[in-house]
Amino acid sequence: MIEIIAISGSLRAASTNSALVAALAANAPANCRLKVYDGLGRLPIFNPDDEGERTPPDAARLIEAVTRADAVIVSCPEYAHGVPGGMKNALDWLVSRDAAVGKPAMLVHASPRSLYARAALAEIMRTMSFAMYEEGMLEIALLGKKPAEMEAILSEDANRRAMREAVRGFAGFIHGQT
Numbered sequence: 800m801i802e803i804i805a806i807s808g809s810l811r812a813a814s815t816n817s818a819l820v821a822a823l824a825a826n827a828p829a830n831c832r833l834k835v836y837d838g839l840g841r842l843p844i845f846n847p848d849d850e851g852e853r854t855p856p857d858a859a860r861l862i863e864a865v866t867r868a869d870a871v872i873v874s875c876p877e878y879a880h881g882v883p884g885g886m887k888n889a890l891d892w893l894v895s896r897d898a899a900v901g902k903p904a905m906l907v908h909a910s911p912r913s914l915y916a917r918a919a920l921a922e923i924m925r926t927m928s929f930a931m932y933e934e935g936m937l938e939i940a941l942l943g944k945k946p947a948e949m950e951a952i953l954s955e956d957a958n959r960r961a962m963r964e965a966v967r968g969f970a971g972f973i974h975g976q977t
C-alpha cells in the first residue's frame with residue numbers, strides 16, 4: 800500500500816483546493832491511501848531558532864507525517880501571484896530536514912489560473928529536493944464554485960476517472976523512485 804499525504808494550501812472552510820484533495824482521497828486507486836493533512840492552520844510561523852529540540856509539537860507532527868509518507872500531493876491556491884503564506888510556512892518547516900529529500904511529490908490544481916503560484920511552488924519544492932512528478936498533471940476547474948457545485952463536478956464520472964488515473968500515474972512514478 801502506498802501512503803500519500805495530501806495537503807491543501809487553503810484554510811477556507813469552503814476551499815476548492817481542500818475539496819479537490821478530499822475527492823482525490825475518496826477516488827484513489829486501491830493500492831494508494833491518501834491521508835489529508837489538516838494541521839496547516841495550527842503551525843507556528845517558522846523560525847530557524849526553533850528547530851532541533853525546540854521544534855514545536857505541530858511542526859514535529861508535520862515533519863513526522865511527511866517523513867512517514869511515501870509521497871506528497873499538494874493542491875494550493877494563488878494569492879497575489881504567490882504561494883499563500885500558510886503553505887510556504889509548512890514547507891519552510893521541512894527545509895532543513897531529510898523529510899523532503901527525494902520524497903515524490905505531485906501538484907494538482909483546482910484553478911485553471913494561478914500559474915505564478917504553480918511555477919513558484921514547483922521551484923520551491925524542487926529546491927527542497929522533493930522528487931517532483933512533472934509528467935502527470937491534474938486540473939479540475941473548481942474556481943468560484945460553491946460546495947454543492949464542487950460536489951457535483953467532483954462526482955462526475957470523467958473527473959473521478961481523471962483523479963484515479965492521476966494518482967495511479969503518480970503511484971507508478973513513486974515505484975520508480977524506490
Ligand SMILES: Cc1cc2nc3c(=O)[nH]c(=O)nc-3n(C[C@H](O)[C@H](O)[C@H](O)COP(=O)(O)O)c2cc1C
Pocket residue numbers: 809810811813814815816817875876877878879880881909910912913914941942943
Ligand atoms: C488574497 C487573495 C489573493 C488572490 N490572488 C490571486 C492571484 O493572484 N491569482 C489568481 O489566479 N487567483 C487569486 N486569488 C483567487 C484564489 O486563488 C482562488 O479564489 C482560489 O480558488 C482559492 O482557493 P480555495 O478555494 O482553495 O480557498 C486570490 C484570492 C485571495 C483570497
